[in-house]
Amino acid sequence: xxxxxxxxxxxxxxxxxxxxxxxxxxxxxxxxxxxxxxxxxxxxxxxxxxxxxxxxxxxxxxxxxxxxxxxxxxxxxxxxxxxxxxxxxxxxxxxxxxxxxxxxxxxxxx
Amino acid sequence: xxxxxxxxxxxxxxxxxxxxxxxxxxxxxxxxxxxxxxxxxxxxxxxxxxxxxxxxxxxxxxxxxxxxxxxxxxxxxxxxxxxxxxxxxxxxxxxxxxxxxxxxxxxxxxxxxxxxxxxxxxxxxxxxxxxxxxxxxxxxxxxxxxxxxxxxxxxxxxxxxxxxxxxxxxxxxxxxxxxxxxxxxxxxxxxxxxxxxxxxxxxxxxx
Numbered sequence: 432x433x434x435x436x437x438x439x440x441x442x443x444x445x446x447x448x449x450x451x452x453x454x455x456x457x458x459x460x461x462x463x464x465x466x467x468x469x470x471x472x473x474x475x476x477x478x479x480x481x482x483x484x485x486x487x488x489x490x491x492x493x494x495x496x497x498x499x500x501x502x503x504x505x506x507x508x509x510x511x512x513x514x515x516x517x518x519x520x521x522x523x524x525x526x527x528x529x530x531x532x533x534x535x536x537x538x539x540x541x
Numbered sequence: 542x543x544x545x546x547x548x549x550x551x552x553x554x555x556x557x558x559x560x561x562x563x564x565x566x567x568x569x570x571x572x573x574x575x576x577x578x579x580x581x582x583x584x585x586x587x588x589x590x591x592x593x594x595x596x597x598x599x600x601x602x603x604x605x606x607x608x609x610x611x612x613x614x615x616x617x618x619x620x621x622x623x624x625x626x627x628x629x630x631x632x633x634x635x636x637x638x639x640x641x642x643x644x645x646x647x648x649x650x651x652x653x654x655x656x657x658x659x660x661x662x663x664x665x666x667x668x669x670x671x672x673x674x675x676x677x678x679x680x681x682x683x684x685x686x687x688x689x690x691x692x693x694x695x696x697x698x699x700x701x702x703x704x705x706x707x708x709x710x711x712x713x714x715x716x717x718x719x720x721x722x723x724x725x726x727x728x729x730x731x732x733x734x735x736x737x738x739x740x741x742x743x744x745x746x747x748x
Contacts, residue, residue: 433542433547436542436546436547436550436551437542439550439554440542440546440550441550441553441554442662443660443662444655445553446594447655448652448655449557449560449561449590451647451648451651451652451655452561452648453560453561453564453583454647454651455644455645455647455648456561456564456565456567456568456644457564457568458640458643458644458647459568459640459641459643459644460567460568460640461640462636462639462640462643462644463568463632463636463637463639463640463641464568464632465631465632465636466573468573468615468618468619468622469568469573469576471615472567472568472573472576472577472580472615473567473568475580475584475607475611475615476564476567476568476580476583479583479584479587479607482587483587483590483591486591486594486596486599487594489594489596490594490595490596491662492662494595496675497672497675497676497679498679498686500596500598500599500672500676501676501679501680501688503591503596503599504599504602504676504680505691505695507602507603507606507607508606508695508698508699509695509698510607510611511606511610511611511699511702512698512699512701512702513702514611514614514615515614515702515703515705515706516702516705516706516709518614518615518617518618518706518710519705519706519707519709519710520709520710521618521622522618522621522622522710523709523710525621525622526712531622
């Protein structure tokens with residue numbers, strides 16, 4: 432058991448693969464969802480995996496500093512601002528057109 | 542291998558698998574309210590992963606801002622924009638194929654880039670003893686390598702986002718009602734603002 436745990440102990444590669452998997456799942460949701468709020472949730476997944484990547488590189492490249500964690504904090508703050516504005520846009524849009532279906536928002540599509 | 546390392550190895554796999562499964566549930570759940578709850582789970586698992594990486598302060602921020610704030614906002618938005626045609630969000634087969642192909646291609650591409658690079662990570666050493674202290678000092682450091690300017694800019698960004706959110710989402714006034722009347726004119730509460738002649742008298746000549 433201890434031998435097995437030693438061979439599968441997570442290194443930087445394991446963490447990066449996990450982060451890439453989460454990002455890919457978010458990408459899939461971004462492209463397949465029809466509801467705008469579902470799209471926003473997928474974007475949140477992608478932002479979260481990006482922040483995780485910053486922390487992983489902080490841990491494995493410059494463990495003595497906290498620069499990566501700082502970037503993750505800024506990512507979280509930007510995500511909060513993005514969600515506030517996005518939700519306001521969706522509520523205003525729903526009031527005007529009574530749908531948040533992204534496949535039907537094609538007025539500016541030529 | 543110390544018991545601590547064994548525990549963190551097991552925790553990595555448990556939390557990582559839970560995060561991946563919950564993320565799949567987020568993008569595949571047909572009901573958006575459930576997807577929001579699964580998203581809360583993914584973000585909580587990420588907080589646990591941050592603790593494994595030695596970023597306790599960041600884990601606390603993650604729980605406070607993401608799980609406590611953003612997900613609640615998303616749940617509110619889901620409830621405010623319920624429409625009959627999107628109660629069950631089922632993507633078409635074409636979109637599923639497009640999304641699946643793109644995401645798998647991205648995963649393979651990033652994996653190839655990682656394996657072909659000669660990235661040599663240092664063995665994960667211990668970070669600063671007091672994580673929160675180090676972050677706080679660097680966040681308000683005005684010298685080289687300090688983050689006080691991005692800190693100020695991000696607070697301005699949040700202020701702009703708050704004001705923008707209020708302005709965008711507020712109730713649109715009816716046609717012909719002055720947008721800049723301030724909201725304290727007689728009749729504005731009931732939506733019957735005086736028009737034409739009396740309008741000028743009340744607003745003091747403002748359009």
